[in-house]
Amino acid sequence: xxxxxxxxxxxxxxxxxxxxxxxxxxxxxxxxxxxxxxxxxxxxxxxxxxxxxxxxxxxxxxxxxxxxxxxxxxxxxxxxxxxxxxxxxxxxxxxxxxxxxxxxxxxxxxxxxxxxxxxxxxxxxxxxxxxxxxxxxxxxxxxxxxxxxxxxxxxxxxxxxxxxxxxxxxxxxxxxxxxxxxxxxxxxxxxxxxxxxxxxxxxxxxxxxxxxxxxxxxxxxxxxxxxxxxxxxxxxxxxxxxxxxxxxxxxxx
Amino acid sequence: xxxxxxxxxxxxxxxxxxxxxxxxxxxxxxxxxxxxxxxxxxxxxxxxxxxxxxxxxxxxxxxxxxxxxxxxxxxxxxxxxxxxxxxxxxxxxxxxxxxxxxxxxxxxxxxxxxxxxxxxxxxxxxxxxxxxxxxxxxxxxxxxxxxxxxxxxxxxxxxxxxxxxxxxxxxxxxxxxxxxxxxxxxxxxxxxxxxxxxxxxxxxxxxxxxxxxxxxxxxxxxxxxxxxxxxxxxxxxxxxxxxxxxxxxxxxxxxxxxxxxxxxxxxxxxxxxxxxxxxxxxxxxxxxxxxxxxxxxxxxx
Numbered sequence: 155x156x157x158x159x160x161x162x163x164x165x166x167x168x169x170x171x172x173x174x175x176x177x178x179x180x181x182x183x184x185x186x187x188x189x190x191x192x193x194x195x196x197x198x199x200x201x202x203x204x205x206x207x208x209x210x211x212x213x214x215x216x217x218x219x220x221x222x223x224x225x226x227x228x229x230x231x232x233x234x235x236x237x238x239x240x241x242x243x244x245x246x247x248x249x250x251x252x253x254x255x256x257x258x259x260x261x262x263x264x265x266x267x268x269x270x271x272x273x274x275x276x277x278x279x280x281x282x283x284x285x286x287x288x289x290x291x292x293x294x295x296x297x298x299x300x301x302x303x304x305x306x307x308x309x310x311x312x313x314x315x316x317x318x319x320x321x322x323x324x325x326x327x328x329x330x331x332x333x334x335x336x337x338x339x340x341x342x343x344x345x346x347x348x349x350x351x352x353x354x355x356x357x358x359x360x361x362x363x364x365x366x367x368x369x370x371x372x373x374x375x376x377x378x379x380x381x382x383x384x385x386x387x388x389x390x391x392x393x394x395x396x397x398x399x400x401x402x403x404x405x406x407x
Numbered sequence: 408x409x410x411x412x413x414x415x416x417x418x419x420x421x422x423x424x425x426x427x428x429x430x431x432x433x434x435x436x437x438x439x440x441x442x443x444x445x446x447x448x449x450x451x452x453x454x455x456x457x458x459x460x461x462x463x464x465x466x467x468x469x470x471x472x473x474x475x476x477x478x479x480x481x482x483x484x485x486x487x488x489x490x491x492x493x494x495x496x497x498x499x500x501x502x503x504x505x506x507x508x509x510x511x512x513x514x515x516x517x518x519x520x521x522x523x524x525x526x527x528x529x530x531x532x533x534x535x536x537x538x539x540x541x542x543x544x545x546x547x548x549x550x551x552x553x554x555x556x557x558x559x560x561x562x563x564x565x566x567x568x569x570x571x572x573x574x575x576x577x578x579x580x581x582x583x584x585x586x587x588x589x590x591x592x593x594x595x596x597x598x599x600x601x602x603x604x605x606x607x608x609x610x611x612x613x614x615x616x617x618x619x620x621x622x623x624x625x626x627x628x629x630x631x632x633x634x635x636x637x638x639x640x641x642x643x644x645x646x647x648x649x650x651x652x653x654x655x656x657x658x659x660x661x662x663x664x665x666x667x668x669x670x671x672x673x674x675x676x677x678x679x680x681x682x683x684x685x686x687x688x689x690x691x692x693x694x695x696x697x698x699x700x701x702x703x704x705x706x707x708x
Contacts (some may be wrong), residue, residue: 156509156511157510160506160509161506162503164498164502164506167497167502168495168497168498171497171533172497183588236495238495239492239493240489240491240492241492241493241494241495243489243491243492243539244458244489244494245548246459246493247457247459247482247492248482248507248510248511248553249479249483249511249553250510306467333615345570358594
């Protein structure tokens, strides 16, 4: 336990020293939401978004943007770098197994995600008059499970990618797919129904976040999505299966 | 008592055999060298010693422990510096030291280690800003941070300038003088000659010789080498006809004559008879380099 604590402290320091991850992963989602909120029209309730303003409907997507950076950019790249440069190999000659270093990484990622989420919720509430999550427990559950599934995908990429270059490429591809499905690039009411239905289960689960936050369905209230708990359940299953595969397939060098 | 015993070690990766058959023992308090050309199986041998790999056949015992079965205990007592292993770019020297100290039961004094390795003023420097020599010294410091009884150092001075190399050698001797048994993997001859009490020469996955550096040189025979630049062309046969001469080579304008016995006398008198002046005449004793080349029968890549 002692070594894991020390490793986590060390990894937090390293994370904070990397300005790109701190900005893109932690600060950017809230900054982007506030930037869009500066446009008055986006603060007006709109029918396309189920009667809530764009900023409220899009806030979970902003959060997804940051979670994706942390889970699908930061984690695979750091882990692949650690493997390629022999950091894990170095660790494996000490009494501490390199898996402790990975565990520390995941804890740091979770911490960064929680801070990013808190910033988005707080800035939406304080500045943009978006109410706090209306179903807080379900919001937290969606957040943790959605991010966990995303993290499992990132770890699987890190586990199997033979080189840093390939890890970066795979991670970026997965990031773009996850963000598209989450309606980050294109509002969901413009997407075909089939895609909207599938995207309910794509981590980090923007629809589940939105539903538990504002109580509106992502597709603008027209097409009611699958029940929240089904979305969360399927993502939890995905997290366990993908995470298990990552743990089994992980190459230490 | 033998600190390390390796018996008939065999390891293959798919169709390639990395280690065919390697046996040796290391005694307490010595600097034991594992010498060999690149790809001879040195690193695999060391990886089996430190429990990073499981041998396919043969036994390995370090401090009476089985490196695979007693992995945790072994790691407490054996410090390892590996090739191709680095630290995170933005970690500082002091942080790495404190972190690694926390892994061990009996950590060494981190401040003293850094002082011994000349890294005290680099405590706050990030890893990426260190020079090659400083990174290497930090790697050695981290190998010693658990107060190990055995230190395994793999290609310690690769990429270091001559000054840093000499300082590192002094350091290894210092470590040994403190009672640590050192296993040194190298393909640098003068390093092995200067530091090692005994050497295992590994080639093609086998131990081809196991001796002191001086013993290895002796094994190759008391060959001398005479190197000079003749003022005019000399017929090789004049020299090869001499019983003392075993070989004549041309290296540019220089002639290199290898042989035994009273080689200098024999060669210079033949030259004098034919009124050939020998410029820049040098006599060379056989070195570990020659022993290495003779025993492995190939050039160091």
